[in-house]
Amino acid sequence: MYLDALTLRHFRNYDSLSVTFSPGLNILLGENAQGKTNLLEAIYVLALARSHRTHNDHELIEWGADSAEVTGRVVKSSGTVPLALTLTKKGKKATVNHLEQPRLSSYLGQLNVVLFAPEDLNLVKGAPSARRRFVDMEFGQMSPKYLYNLTQYRAILRQRNKYLRQLHYHQAHDLVYLDVLSDQLAGFGAEIIHTRQVLLDRMMVFADHLHGEITQGKEKLTFRYVLPNELADAHTAQDLYQALLALYKKLRDREIDQSVTLAGPHRDDVTFITNGKDVSAFGSQGQQRTTALSVKLAEIELMKEQTGEYPLLLLDDVLSELDTVRQTHLLATFQSKVQTFLTTTDLSGVAEDIVHDPRIMTIADGQLTVTAPGAGHADSE
Amino acid sequence: MLQYPEPIAKLIDSYMKLPGIGEKTATRLAFFTLDMPQDDVDDFAQNLHDAKTKLHFCSICGNITDQDPCVICSDPTRDQSRILVVEQPKDIMALERMNEYHGLYHVLHGVLSPTTGKGPEDINIKSLLTRLQQHAEVKEVIIATNATPEGESTAMYLARLIKPAGIKVTRLAYGLAVGSDIEYADAMTLIKAVEGRQEM
Ligand SMILES: Nc1ncnc2c1ncn2[C@@H]1O[C@H](COP(=O)(O)OP(=O)(O)O)[C@@H](O)[C@H]1O
Ligand SMILES: [Mg+2]
Ligand SMILES: [Zn+2]
Numbered sequence: 001m002y003l004d005a006l007t008l009r010h011f012r013n014y015d016s017l018s019v020t021f022s023p024g025l026n027i028l029l030g031e032n033a034q035g036k037t038n039l040l041e042a043i044y045v046l047a048l049a050r051s052h053r054t055h056n057d058h059e060l061i062e063w064g065a066d067s068a069e070v071t072g073r074v075v076k077s078s079g080t081v082p083l084a085l086t087l088t089k090k091g092k093k094a095t096v097n098h099l100e101q102p103r104l105s106s107y108l109g110q111l112n113v114v115l116f117a118p119e120d121l122n123l124v125k126g127a128p129s130a131r132r133r134f135v136d137m138e139f140g141q142m143s144p145k146y147l148y149n150l151t152q153y154r155a156i157l158r159q160r161n162k163y164l165r166q167l168h169y170h171q172a173h174d175l176v177y178l179d180v181l182s183d184q185l186a187g188f189g190a191e192i193i194h195t196r197q198v199l200l201d202r203m204m205v206f207a208d209h210l211h212g213e214i215t216q217g218k219e220k221l222t223f224r225y226v227l228p229n230e231l232a233d234a235h236t237a238q239d240l241y242q243a244l245l246a247l248y249k250k251l252r253d254r255e256i257d258q259s260v261t262l263a264g265p266h267r268d269d270v271t272f273i274t275n276g277k278d279v280s281a282f283g284s285q286g287q288q289r290t291t292a293l294s295v296k297l298a299e300i301e302l303m304k305e306q307t308g309e310y311p312l313l314l315l316d317d318v319l320s321e322l323d324t325v326r327q328t329h330l331l332a333t334f335q336s337k338v339q340t341f342l343t344t345t346d347l348s349g350v351a352e353d354i355v356h357d358p359r360i361m362t363i364a365d366g367q368l369t370v371t372a373p374g375a376g377h378a379d380s381e
Numbered sequence: 382m383l384q385y386p387e388p389i390a391k392l393i394d395s396y397m398k399l400p401g402i403g404e405k406t407a408t409r410l411a412f413f414t415l416d417m418p419q420d421d422v423d424d425f426a427q428n429l430h431d432a433k434t435k436l437h438f439c440s441i442c443g444n445i446t447d448q449d450p451c452v453i454c455s456d457p458t459r460d461q462s463r464i465l466v467v468e469q470p471k472d473i474m475a476l477e478r479m480n481e482y483h484g485l486y487h488v489l490h491g492v493l494s495p496t497t498g499k500g501p502e503d504i505n506i507k508s509l510l511t512r513l514q515q516h517a518e519v520k521e522v523i524i525a526t527n528a529t530p531e532g533e534s535t536a537m538y539l540a541r542l543i544k545p546a547g548i549k550v551t552r553l554a555y556g557l558a559v560g561s562d563i564e565y566a567d568a569m570t571l572i573k574a575v576e577g578r579q580e581m
Pocket of ligand 3: 439452453
């Protein structure tokens with residue numbers, strides 16, 4: 001799939017913008033603080049109805065305006081789909097084909113993106129919560145059911161943590177209700193863990209292949225899904241459900257004591273292993289970056305496998321972070337298949353021999369000018 | 382600054398207490414009221430007052446009523462062997478409109494939700510259990526709480542309390558809206574409908 005056209009109204013520092021893109025490589029060129037990331041963010045928001053850098057939708061609305069609009073036209077093998085998202089201070093409204101969508105789960109999946117920003121280079125080494133967020137965002141785009149399980153799980157988790165606290169302070173006493181919450185949580189939790197394990201296994205195959213290419217066959221990359229020992233032998237969703245139920249029973253007193261749910265997918269982690277060693281503990285910074293890159297690129301292939309379409313690739317200021325070999329890989333591997341957007345302050349940072357006729361857009365203070373139209377561009381139709 | 386005379390200022394204030402009504406709408410409604418015939422205004426005031434003072438909750442089922450027990454609970458022709466449990470009185474209105482269910486009801490007045498301070502003692506569960514103890518003729522409890530995580534917990538909780546007494550507990554099915562196109566159903570509805578499929 002690719003994004004053919006994008007229109008912004010009152011989004012960040014774009015008062016009004018209407019632009020068309022190349023199905024291939026799109027370069028957003030400009031000094032710092034001009035609106036390059038804001039434009040990538042707009043594409044991300046159009047895909048996921050939320051930003052990658054703020055939880056607060058207000059921040060996306062241009063200062064002084066009441067609402068922001070992001071509209072786009074997505075071209076897929078099945079046809080062209082117009083998407084529109086309106087963000088107001090009270091909430092958001094999403095339409096697909098001009099029909100308003102009552103739920104997020106019916107909107108997501110229309111436009112899929114994979115974003116690679118400088119902070120993603122920390123994917124391997126950063127906090128477990130960053131890896132969980134990564135997994136949830138990606139799998140949520142591929143599977144509405146995963147997204148549904150996740151929202152249900154989070155809602156029940158909030159209730160359960162609150163109830164544990166009430167039990168702890170003797171404001172509540174009913175353990176049957178706690179059992180019910182544990183049962184519900186175990187049900188959705190088992191589904192989430194199972195899907196993560198299945199999709200991570202698939203992703204690992206792609207990641208190992210790419211990693212081998214990037215390291216010229218020197219490194220073998222594997223993933224391990226880290227969860228409590230009590231769940232290690234459970235392999236089906238049903239087994240996981242039973243094991244989680246038993247674990248909640250076992251942890252009950254500790255959970256009440258600490259007023260918090262101590263097991264479930266919200267506590268799990270993923271470890272990346274190259275040549276038998278945990279990269280976060282034993283890898284050099286370079287190895288950690290290469291691993292992050294392999295994982296991100298694998299996501300593109302996994303999305304293609306799961307949804308039948310390649311996602312968009314959004315690269316924010318990452319080229320300068322990578323050496324030429326890795327740059328070449330990033331751009332060469334996907335250039336004919338995946339619509340790519342990359343931001344840079346300087347074209348000399350882009351390995352020029354590998355990019356075919358990109359569309360180059362210069363951005364200054366929320367204004368965009370096309371400096372090179374690029375190949376196969378919609379304008380020429 | 383010019384102020385409205387006190388009676389109209391107070392009326393605007395009252396309208397603003399209603400949900401979804403801001404100062405602008407309240408002002409418009411207040412001036413509209415001034416133009417209404419005296420009789421209509423008197424009725425309006427009387428109805429507001431009566432709704433609050435004459436209506437109360439049925440001591441058996443918790444529905445809103447102007448007599449106790451309510452018309453449903455005091456109707457001997459209704460099927461006494463089934464109780465359908467809902468979250469709110471307005472759910473009963475929706476179910477009665479279909480004119481297919483002829484059993485009894487029970488209103489919980491909420492769902493279990495610790496984050497909003499609603500535990501098992503805070504909703505109308507105890508009176509349901511007492512009802513079941515006193516009326517051995519009840520053979521089935523149908524739970525019609527909403528399809529939210531909290532509605533689901535409440536249903537599971539009730540099932541755990543009631544089933545050991547040998548009473549059948551059922552839950553409303555989820556599915557596609559009748560007359561709707563599968564193509565336009567959202568993912569969540571479809572997932573639930575597939576899970577709840579039935580053999581033909
Ligand atoms: N809600 C907003 N309204 C108007 N301008 C904004 C808003 N949010 C951020 N900005 C401006 O956007 C600019 C940053 O744009 P960004 O895309 O992050 O820069 P870069 O080109 O370096 O990626 C800053 O000048 C900031 O003041
Ligand atoms: Mg930037
Ligand atoms: Zn009654």
